[in-house]
Amino acid sequence: MDDTKDLKDSKKLISDIQAQYPRFSKGQKLIAQYILSNYDKVAFMTACKLGDTVGVSESTVVRFANALGYSGYPKLQAALQELIKNKLTTVQRVEMANEYRDDYTILNKVLKSDMDNIRGTLEEIDKKAFEDSANRLLKAKKIYILGMRSSFAIAQYLGFYLDIILDNVHIIRMDMGDAFEQIVRIGEDDVLIAVSFPRYSKKSYQIVSFAKEKGTHIISLTDSLFAPVASIADNTLLVKSNMASFVDSLVPALSIANALIIAVGMKEKEDIKQHFDDLEQIWDKYSVYE
Template identity: 80%
Template sequence: MDETLKDSKKLISDIQTQYTRLSKGQKLIAQYILNNYDKVAFMTACKLGETVGVSESTVVRFANALGYSGYPKLQAALQELIKNKLTTVQRVEMANDYSDENTILNKILKGDIDNIRETLEEIDGEAFQEAISRLLKARKIYILGMRTSFVVAQYLGFYLGIILDNVHTVRMDMGDAFEQIVRIGEDDVVIAFSFPRYSKKSFQLVKYAKEKGAHVISITDSLFAPIASESDNTLIVKSNMASFVDSLVPAMSVANALAVAVGMKEKEDIKEHFDDLEQMWDKYGMFE
């Protein structure tokens, strides 16, 4: 398991346990983190040192004393710990270094690039292949995502619906979500998207599907995400937050990959389907 995922839940208790063994400067860091861990999660080592009154090297040694290979790993563990606890207001306050429009543009795009890079490096290729295999064998495919995650679910549902004829995207504007999956069974597959702040309804739907014997594929940002505990295979997608707006770009990329991979397995069938679509679009003047 990733060092960040493994350690984030016990980080605060580790700091408390190790406190008496720390140097004077490291104790100052520990005290500050215990009181302000939501702020420290987004501070550089240099900034944390300046705030506390110690050197940057002392901050790095503090991270090492807690068993981390470097400060970035400690910072990532703090981010993992708090990201589902931050309110929208706190996220806005967190973005105080977005000084102008050019800064915002650069930070957001670079953040999305970093999220995609990390996703590519860490995503489980075998889990991805298993997901494709399950989708191709499924009696019915249910795709769900609540709140902003619904955008990605709808996107994937649109493209899988062109390729396959057994896809249902669970919608919030078409009655209760449970009513839409009540017939789910052992031969069905659920693809669930869930990112902080994790929707309780998403977890309830996934838990219900699992109890009915369906195969659950979760696309989320952490093995600590509630839906991951009910999933048969999990695709971890990095979604480090950028203020009050969630970064869903990597999730879109993984959705793209799923749709293309399924499409390539059904290449001959979809070529015929697309030919029919082109004729219909031409007949009814769909495009300029």
């Protein structure tokens, strides 16, 4: 089974479990009952942990995932994560982290999780969407970059470096007046990059919808095809952002931002070389750096 089908099927996962329940074996029924009552916890359990919790073998858990039509337990787990990604409260996320026994365990788990997320992003990202995004940025009359709450860190980083390469970049800021006032002149020759991660901001979706109505090309940098901004984007750059705890992993998003900056920069190599020559002279004259 391909990953796209697994992703789409997550919306009806709970109803599928309920419908198939009478046909499950005794052990599978125990798993089904636990998932229906605790799917937010199961989403972050290994197959072994889930088996131990309900009193069945790990192989029974794997067969349960197969019975639901998934190619393996990780695909079932991913579907559960899609279901809860935008529903978890901050308190629930903190509770998910109670297995972190000490500081080194935290360091180890978080760094390994980030590495897994980057690896997964590289394997699954739409290469054509990435290439088209870089080309669209070069052709754009004006580039708007949007990111709310924690996503603003990625938007600001992306905007900072794109602004060095290009001279038509505007970061939408919440401390600079209403967001709609900043994009009121947005049009079909422009590009809007929307960075959006759970819990998804309603305001982001409203701004992207407004830009879409104006005919603007939308590039979304997000973690799911179910993300509100992805549903109306022209190009979606999907990154893995599995939660280690109450803090989302933005490391893969930063890596994609880096790649996008370099891809645009290499297409403008001669222009940015002159630009950096000019900057070096300014930095030297005014002693900007040690």
